Amino acid sequence: MNAGVHAAGVVVATRPLDQIVPLCRPTGGSSDDVVTQWDGPTCEKVGLLKMDFLGLRTLSIIERARRMIMDDLDEQMIWSAVGRQDQSDQPGQVHPLDLERITYDDPRVLELFRRGDTAGIFQFESGGMRKLLVDMQPDRLEDLIAANALYRPGPMELIPAFNARKNGREQVPRIHEIIDRHTSETYGVMVYQEQVMLVLHELGGIPLRTAYTIIKAISKKKHEVINAAREDFIAGSASKGVEPAVANELFDLILKFAGYGFNKSHSTGYAIIAYQTAYLKTYFPNQYMASLLSFESQARKIEDWSVYLDECRRVVFPDHEESKPHIGVEVKPPDLATSMADFAVSFEEGQQPGNCSGTVRFGLRAIKGAGDTAIRSIIHERDENGPFKSLFDFCERLDGRTVNRATMEALIKAGAFDSIHGVDNRASLLASLEDAINAGSARARDRREGQSTFFEAFDEAAVTEEAPANMLRQVEPWDKMKTLSQEKEALGFHVSGHPLDQYQGIIQTFASTRSDSIGQLKSDASLVMAGMITRLRPVTTQKGHKMAMCTIADRGGTVDGVIFPEAFSNIGDSLVQDVPVMVIGSLDSSRAEPGIIIERVIDIEQAPQPLGQSMQIIIDARESEDSEPVKQSMQMVSGLLRRFSSTVAALQGRPVEVRILLRQEQRDVLLSSPRMRVVPSRELLHQIEDVLGSGSVSVQGGFVPPARSNGRGRRGGRNRSHAAASSH
Template sequence: AEPAVKTLLDTSLELEGLYRNASTHAAGIVIGDRPLTELVPLYQDPRSTIPASQFNMKWVEPAGLVKFDFLGLKTLTVLDRAKGFLDRRGAGPEWNLLPLDDAKTYELMASGQTVGVFQLESQGMRDTLRKMRCGSIEEITALISLYRPGPMEMIDTYIDRKFGRAEVDYLHPSLKDVLTETYGVIIYQEQVMKIAQVLAGYSLGEADLLRRAMGKKKKEEMDFQRLRFVKGASEKDVPEEQSGSIFDLVAKFAGYGFNKSHAAAYALISFQTGWLKANHPVEFFAASMSLDLSNTDKLAVFYQDCRRFEVPVLAPDINRSSGDFDVAWEDGQGSVLYALGAIRNVGLEAMNHVVQNRNEGGPFVDIFDFLERVDPKVVNKRALEGLARAGAFDGIHQNRRQLFEQADVLVAYCQSVAAERASSQVSLFGADQAGASRPRLRNVEPWAGPEKLDQELAAVGFYLSGHPLEELTPALKRKRVTFVAEAQGLAEAGHEAFQMAGVVRRKQERASMKSGEKFAFVTFSDPTGEFECMFPPEQLRRCREVLEVGTSVLVKVRAKASDGEVRFFGDDASRMDVLLDDANIGLRVIISSNGADPDALKSRLERARANGKGGEVWLQTTLQGRTEVEVKLPGRYRLDAALRGALKTVPGVIMLEDA
């Protein structure tokens, strides 16, 4: 009755059934025996270089076309890049000739240390690997096929049968050969076809139709196939009751059935990646990090894994690193060279330009030599700041802060040199005086301790050259703090309660499905690695204000170890201030016999003076090479990592000791 409603309905009826957009399968390619225009209508998507069929995937096959999925796998590039690194030292593998019984590869998988290994890197998959302890390529194939929403419920059955904890059921004696490889569990579509062939006399063509029918689950087709299956089985002397129950069981798993040829190809790539990680971890990590160059979170995961595998990662260096991740070998020790292009706000293309310049003109002598040779349009102010914060210039200019804070001056000089180069003007004073116009950089105190590391964190995305809590390690150990590398082993040995410490890196709050209350997963970083801790609702309410990203925290945790995996649960958390305010800690500053800069010492100590709390400081030196003198300073001081790092930069300070 209402005109607006009538217009809406009339318009809707006109539009109903029309396509809103032309969607294209991500990897689907159709191939015919003649020009496609003779078989199907085509559509040219303006965003694509090849046309698409206007028939959807359901109808292109009856029209006479064959469908293919061509998958672009990042892992293949990882393998290829790693082979390039290995070829340099004559160790490049022939991927298709690898020994499929390599013990180190299966040990790696059984340990669950499969971060970066194709198809095997999720937490759940790693837990399953520890339980399953794959020992052959066939078992990897089975795991990849089982670890999906439908057949996942059969994983425990498979594992129990493998280790003899449950009896293997082959459904019928004639099916033993078909199901032996998978301990009686129906996993593959090929097994469904073979069961029909062996038990019910199907031809391979009929068996393929059965496979399709079971996948589609259409009742009429299934009823027809059940009659055919039971009739065929009875001709082979299998009772109707038994063949009917086998059909029902096969139908249940056929819906989940995975194509074995597809799974086997994936399993082979998983094995090759696992072999690379187990046998050549340096090249594995360099290649893997290269493929995640711009994903800082993934790079941080790989960096922690490098530490577990004792693979050194060398900090970015303008005279040694490449634009991309690379490998260096010296005296039989391999290292990953951190990529200049992985530093935030820098860019791979810009760094490739720098590396090309270095290769052609030799190493950069100092920061001005660098600025005189690079193109300011490529290496801009943000790139210069990022490189400085990350420590990439440390080899030619130690003071990171000086370069960062005076980047404007440096970029202006770079631009003026480039302009002069472009106008082909020769310096009035000749080549020897070319440095006369170089700007004088203002003297500033270098970043030290945590501040230096925080700047590095901002540029790289994680702590690379050190850790803010490293300076506090002796004091933390005295407080019976356990670092994560040690806690893992202790937890596996049965210890449950720990006092731990770390800088908060990430915090994810989630609502409980049952109560709706918030709990949190908090990631901490300590000098030996990173660990995740789950804080239940009650504990989170108590500690929420302490658990802020960037805060140094003492954490009381409970640990639970199962199947080689250790999980941490937070009971309480307090700021590191509690430790630093403890009057029982002290610091001894050992000074050379020639003395130390008194003004520098005084200014750093004054900044750390604490009112009533904190620890005491002693100065210790040796007079005339013989007499040891120690002086206790008045007052108390905040003996945090910032003070310790700052004291280490004072000329004449040899070392610090906890007193």
């Protein structure tokens, strides 16, 4: 038998524990650790108090955000940020950052919950919870407490009734005066264990301690205890004038709720912390998101915490207005000149600090491979002796044993040297790194030995300032995709851009949804989404068939996908990670978070072939005095269309109708032939543009293939147009 140790359980007694329970030291634990040899339930049976003390990272996030606000803003700014006058000298006035004493009815904060804008808000982050909030429209702390208790397996089935009753779509039923009184706060729904206990106690005459035991018995389906409790409840209710048949029905109602009733005090504590985080996000968005990113980047996997970078772009600032929008916390890449170890708020030179100004600068500790010792050394040297002037200056001033080559490579790839050398010199920096390390080591060695160069003796600063341009090796700069891929290698994601940016024309034309709006689709709806597969995990079913689980990322965030065996047998060999693709499938709403049942994955540049609705060719005859060249162009295009409609390419996509727009001086003429249909392949589009010029052909999107798995789909749709030039 293997004995485990509870991660946070603490046993409390009124006298030394070794007089009550056998103790031992756990294998592999600290020499100071002492644990009971009895399990938790046994300890409780003999009357010991067992409590769970859990560490909560959110409390550290809150405290760090408070410190950052106080460091960045003066007292007057802090008070005005929340729309109040500085009244710190007045007795009884609560400071805006005294979060234990603020009121919990701020309309701005509650509006954040009503919008479902709760990414980074404790206990309210999941897609399902955000959907619950939007439907509930909470307007008081009690609603948040109830939401926290309801969003759990079991009570979830009560959510529609709770929301309908709260918002007047359904009448609150009247059952019994005692039950109605104790459930008035929750619209006739027994959400909490405390409500069930009070009903058992006041209506059935059952002592509160026994009522708690009954609740535990109901949740664990201990029928002997439940049946005995039913008899006691019916007997006790008789003294309140309740008929036995009615009391029996009321006990059945209690059974329904008690099986998954949640502890209200627990839910209240969570809701208060959630409100405090929402308060900071509402009034001090930069500082709160910087604090959140600092802790989450050190505690979670990259794919789990990088979603907060996407959330930053959607944060609403307190000065936002429809006529003057202010949405999005700007997170700037790491910078050797200004970045701290953790994420921090920075203000441009001359910029007035405030709760609605500044940007969040990436923390150096979030760079993969950059250890704490190296980061501390870099920041200390910068603070003591000024900014680094070049890569060579950096290598000279820092000990290579503390800041090693791997750390320097990560800093270059992450863009930390961009403010010194520029983004176009990242390739040159990497090529020159060996030279810089050697030069820095030699210079440091000379200094230790008391030597100096001729130039150093006159003006050391002049040498270091002249060094960058002369010493970097000249190599071809990385293209955008290479730059972004190196960023992802160093950071785990992209900061200065996104690989999908260059395909915006294709995405707008052919994609039907994004990761951040997929939850708005109907269950099983067919969809097309652009993104990159960032995680791919092949699995084998019990029957021996291969399938895969994956994660698809776009600009808006990430969404999980599943590729079942039939689809995997067709596309499994062509699945590649971190490459822009179009994902075709249907909405998977079987889990708490919406996902995708994937049927096809295609190269994003090939999107027109299976997803096009029609193709339009423009022939411009307005500036041509001679009609012959126009006729020749039309003949050449006609020949191309006939050739491509009869080749094997016609079988490798979706044939679409072709329309020709002939632009003339007096009028435009639209020509079409329903019988002429071709697959808009890249080769055809390129050849048409070779004849007519760039931008002369476009493919209209909007077609969403119906899902094979459920037989339902959406044909037709939006009349969107994608210019072929953007797919080159």
